[in-house]
Amino acid sequence: MDVKTACLGVLSLGDATGYEIKKQFEDGPFSHFFQAGFGSIYPALNDLLANGLVTRADPGLDGRADRKVYAITDAGQRALTRSLAEPAPSDKIRSDALVMLSFAEHMTEAHRTEIFDFYLNDVRERARRLAENTPEDDTSHRAVIAGLGHAIYETFARYLAENRTAFLNAANEATDPPEADRPVLTHKNADHTGTPS
Amino acid sequence: MDVKTACLGVLSLGDATGYEIKKQFEDGPFSHFFQAGFGSIYPALNDLLANGLVTRADPGLDGRADRKVYAITDAGQRALTRSLAEPAPSDKIRSDALVMLSFAEHMTEAHRTEIFDFYLNDVRERARRLAENTPEDDTSHRAVIAGLGHAIYETFARYLAENRTAFLNAANEATDPPEADRPVLTHKNADHTGTPS
DNA sequence: CGAGACATGTAACCGGTTACATGATTAC
DNA sequence: GTAATCATGTAACCGGTTACATGTCTCG
Numbered sequence: 001m002d003v004k005t006a007c008l009g010v011l012s013l014g015d016a017t018g019y020e021i022k023k024q025f026e027d028g029p030f031s032h033f034f035q036a037g038f039g040s041i042y043p044a045l046n047d048l049l050a051n052g053l054v055t056r057a058d059p060g061l062d063g064r065a066d067r068k069v070y071a072i073t074d075a076g077q078r079a080l081t082r083s084l085a086e087p088a089p090s091d092k093i094r095s096d097a098l099v100m101l102s103f104a105e106h107m108t109e110a111h112r113t114e115i116f117d118f119y120l121n122d123v124r125e126r127a128r129r130l131a132e133n134t135p136e137d138d139t140s141h142r143a144v145i146a147g148l149g150h151a152i153y154e155t156f157a158r159y160l161a162e163n164r165t166a167f168l169n170a171a172n173e174a175t176d177p178p179e180a181d182r183p184v185l186t187h188k189n190a191d192h193t194g195t196p197s
Numbered sequence: 198m199d200v201k202t203a204c205l206g207v208l209s210l211g212d213a214t215g216y217e218i219k220k221q222f223e224d225g226p227f228s229h230f231f232q233a234g235f236g237s238i239y240p241a242l243n244d245l246l247a248n249g250l251v252t253r254a255d256p257g258l259d260g261r262a263d264r265k266v267y268a269i270t271d272a273g274q275r276a277l278t279r280s281l282a283e284p285a286p287s288d289k290i291r292s293d294a295l296v297m298l299s300f301a302e303h304m305t306e307a308h309r310t311e312i313f314d315f316y317l318n319d320v321r322e323r324a325r326r327l328a329e330n331t332p333e334d335d336t337s338h339r340a341v342i343a344g345l346g347h348a349i350y351e352t353f354a355r356y357l358a359e360n361r362t363a364f365l366n367a368a369n370e371a372t373d374p375p376e377a378d379r380p381v382l383t384h385k386n387a388d389h390t391g392t393p394s
Numbered sequence: 395c396g397a398g399a400c401a402t403g404t405a406a407c408c409g410g411t412t413a414c415a416t417g418a419t420t421a422c
Numbered sequence: 423g424t425a426a427t428c429a430t431g432t433a434a435c436c437g438g439t440t441a442c443a444t445g446t447c448t449c450g
Binding site: 214215216217235236239240243261263264265 | 428429430431432433
């Protein structure tokens, strides 16, 4: 599922400019499962055009001079169907925040609380925006997929909220050099240069 | 959160070989949020070594001649802490299967059912493996994060199971050329070469 | 008239994936 | 002995991100 295929998919729902395709990636029903920037969309579109999978309505003819409206061709439709017939690679969830929180024992208490709460807030925000973008009455298959995104982020938010204190307490106990619990008393090993043994 | 930092994180939990680090990435508490192959791990380790962030116990001294055991240094520990102090980029969930299912109207009924069920099964499998790898009595902060992974996949599985028929029915209604409902009657537009207008 | 959204593109860069190549050790 | 697992690495490739560069249109 490269950017080209995703563009074809969006165009199968209706004609659009590159800019509009990007918005679909951001607000559409699968916004949570896929993302792409202009730097990949525009080249992808030109490639599709060169291969006859889309057509481009030359700008200037209708309305604005700087809009290039793309439309999928029959060949494009078939290419899309072909791509959709291939087995899908398995999901990749990449969450730097959660990996970082896995190593929360190396952070100060303040910092880990900050990251945790920032993350919780971010997830809540996403869940909210998702609910907002999903019309209640839509029963299409695409809406089912969008609903899954919503369910996921709700779960994220609920789990984090429920386990907040458990996480923070456990992390506090695991913290290596409490940094403050060890006053200047013993020795000044605060600037050892890390020379390996 | 590049591979180097992740390696440092794993090494902060104990010495390990590159091979073992990879296993941590696969089975450890954040396996669902991060992944890396040998092609990135080994170069990363060499880079860390060159920068004095880890040490390498020369093989041959203890036991097997082909094991290179890495250990984090003080400098490495500090570098890790520094990385952990930076703001985390937001999550990226990339699910080709779900994007593909978003366009299920371009698939045959059989194929979309197959993809859906395969995906459902995959998600269930992951949830199961996750539950299996997580000891019940672990109350550490890392276990909380691992528990989140578990909760997520459970949600995935439950949602998919609950909405299976709704999804398949909706997709059936939206299917464009039912391919079979349109016999050879009208015309042979099955091999138009998609010439753009 | 100015701010903000709309709109398109290029080029360098970078990090990770893939494929390839090799060999030791362990358990059956 | 032989298969599976353990173990390490390299090099080409590739796709996407980032930063840059530019210009239009609309609304207040």
